[in-house]
Amino acid sequence: MSASRAGDREGSKGPQDRSRAGGQGAGLAPRLYQRAFDILAAQIGDGVLAAGTRLTESGVAEQFDISRAPARRALAELERSGFVVKSEGRGYAVRKPSEGVSAHRTGVPAEEDLRLVSRPSWERIYAEVEDEIVGRISFASWRVNEAELARYYHVSRTVARDVVGRLQQRGVLRKDDRSRWYAPALTPEHVGELYELRSILEPVALTKAAPNMPLNFLAGMRAHLDEAIAHADAIEGPTLDRLEEEMHVTLLEYCGNRTLMQAITLPQSLLIAHRFLYRWTPRLFNTEPFLPEHMEIVRYLEAGNIPGAASALEHHLKVSSGRALARVDVIRREFRAESLPYLDRLDES
Structure with a gap:
């Protein structure tokens, strides 16, 4: 991600990501470059890749069946961690392992399982594109150029179109009056409108979902909230x-109304933005305000008081808008957005 704090070009990755590139947040699947980094680092640490072996962007991309962007990132992280050095020719040369270099073995598969999971072409770059766009909408609105997107990631226009279409489905992109794709900025007006729509639709979905929840679902939600509240001072x-995903997506999907869930998709694009905001501002408040609000909803559901739960959810969403804008304001003050050829800044937010 190219948006960065105080000139740090590492961008949207949080401090824990910068300090151990091959790591991952608890319970989250690692991104493609992280998985490639882990495997290559382990091979270098074990001597499978001997000192002097040359690694190139195209070679890594082909080996792991990924696009060149995550391959490029994996190699950059290997260099940063001391596993490789820039080669006099093209690519990087493997350094001789030393005691000070860790093999980063967390989640590394067996040697015979070196290829990453093969996925449709658009999926191989989607997460990175989404991350780049969402990390910038705190600053401004951005127009997306399909042709430049395809050129940047070395994919076909069809693949770029698939990525853009998925971004539209998830509410990240819209079309302007000239049918051009853009990502709207997280302005107070836009955020307020999205939260207003969520406060109308989500309580309806909750009312429909409550009778359909599995018996142990609420117990699981309570356990997760209890754990988070008990360790609120160290929450990431x-x-x-x-926790947001569990309350606002997993639970609501039990409503059984696909049309309603599709209608909720647009305003829930905020949840995608929150992934970036939470990554950089996990402890903006002394105690995360939504935790007791989520717990109140769970208590109502446990008591069989569905109208009370729906009312508590509506209140939670109405008061959440200001907190979201507070996080956006931190990002706007402390980060800067670096240029990408497929994104054009439209206005100041």
């Missing part, structure tokens, strides 16, 4: 993101 962004 991925945990906040999972």
Whole structure:
């Protein structure tokens, strides 16, 4: 991600990501470059890749069946961690392992399982594109150029179109009056409108979902909230993101109304933005305000008081808008957005 804090070009990755590139948030699947980094680091540490072996962007991309962007990132992280050095020719040369270099073995698969999971072409770059866009909408609105997107990631226009279409489905992108794709900025007006829509639709979905929840679902939600509240002083962004997902997506999907859930998709694009906001501002408040609010909803559901739960959810969403804007304001003050060829800044937010 190219948006960065105080000139740090590492961008949207949180401090825990910068300090151990091969790591991952608890319970979250690692991104493609992280998985490639882990495997290559382990091979270098074990001597499978001997000192002097040359690694290139195209070679890594082909080996792991990924696009060149995550391959490039994996190699950059290997260099940063001391596993490789820039080669005099093209690519990087493996350094001789030393005691000070860790093999980063967390989650590394067996040697015979070196290829990452093969996925449709658009999926191989989607997460990175989404991350780049969402990390910038705190600053401004951005127009997306399909042709430049395809060129940047070395994929076909069809793949780029698939990525853009998925971003539209998830509410990240819209079309302007000239049918051009853009990502709207997280302005107070836009955030307020999305939360207003969520406060109308989500309580309806909750009312329909409550009778359909599995018996142990609420117990699981309570346990997760109890754990988060007990360790609120050390809570991290991925945990906040999972709790939001559990309340506002997993639970509501039990409503059984696909049309209603599709209608909720647009305003819930905020949840995608929150992944970035939580990553950088996990402890903006002394105690995360939404935790007791989520717990109140769970208590109503446990008591069989569905109208009370729906009312508590509506209140939670109405008061959440200001907190979201407070996080956006931190990002706007402390980060800067670096240029990408497929994104054009439209206005100041």
